[in-house]
Amino acid sequence: ITGSLPFKLKIEKIDRISPFLGDQFVKTIFLASIFAALGVALIIFLRYRKIKISLLIMLMVVSEIIMILGLSALMKANLDLAGIAGIIAGIGTGVNDQIVIVDESRKKQDTIKMRIKNALFIVFTAYATAVASLFPLFYAGAGLLKGFAITSLVGITAGVLITRPAFADMIKSGEE
Numbered sequence: 185i186t187g188s189l190p191f192k193l194k195i196e197k198i199d200r201i202s203p204f205l206g207d208q209f210v211k212t213i214f215l216a217s218i219f220a221a222l223g224v225a226l227i228i229f230l231r232y233r234k235i236k237i238s239l240l241i242m243l244m245v246v247s248e249i250i251m252i253l254g255l256s257a258l259m260k261a262n263l264d265l266a267g268i269a270g271i272i273a274g275i276g277t278g279v280n281d282q283i284v285i286v287d288e289s290r291k292k293q294d295t296i297k298m299r300i301k302n303a304l305f306i307v308f309t310a311y312a313t314a315v316a317s318l319f320p321l322f323y324a325g326a327g328l329l330k331g332f333a334i335t336s337l338v339g340i341t342a343g344v345l346i347t348r349p350a351f352a353d354m355i356k357s358g359e360e
Contacts (some may be wrong), residue, residue, distance in 0.1 A: 221245070224279060232286065240354060241282045244347045248278050251342040252335065259338075266331035273332075274339020277314060281307045281348050289355045296359045300352045311344045 201209070221242065229238040252271050256263060288303035289296060314336070321333035 228279075228283070231283075236358075237286060240351065241279060241286075244282055244343075244351050245275055245278060248275060248339060248343050248347055251346065252339045255338050255342065256335065259334075261334065262331070264331055266329070267335045270332045270335025270337075271339055273336045274343060277310070277340050278343045278347065281310065281343070282351050284310075285348065285352050285355055289352075289359055296356055300356050304348065304352055307344060307348050311340060314340050 225242050285303040289299050318333045321329045
């Protein structure tokens with residue numbers, strides 16, 4: 185499709201999906217997303233036993249999804265299977281980073297300011313590692329790999345620059 189291979193491709197099979205079946209896929213994906221979000225919220229609630237923390241993390245997830253979709257729309261990017269996988273990867277790193285922030289803030293050593301600073305150091309280090317691993321996909325990747333890299337980078341970058349610091353401030357204000 186992208187023309188980056190040095191030889192001709194032979195098309196073996198082309199499948200067509202009816203509009204009805206496509207509509208069913210969309211509904212199934214929407215339901216699966218809701219159940220996945222509820223599952224994540226339940227696990228976070230069971231871990232911390234505080235509804236406020238669970239709701240705050242889920243609020244950050246929703247805000248990151250909105251930011252990713254908004255930035256993708258501004259860039260006029262197509263939302264394909266790789267893009268959806270990139271969004272899921274971005275959300276996964278976001279939840280992980282927020283758990284790191286909560287866990288670090290609950291330690292009883294140092295001041296809350298130092299604990300949050302340590303948590304954000306971990307978050308930014310993980311971000312640098314993710315960016316370093318996604319750039320080769322962005323530059324060398326063709327088609328699907330490039331779409332995955334773009335949406336992952338957009339999601340993780342928006343999260344690290346916007347939602348992680350905001351989440352850390354909310355946790356810090358709740359602890360003080």
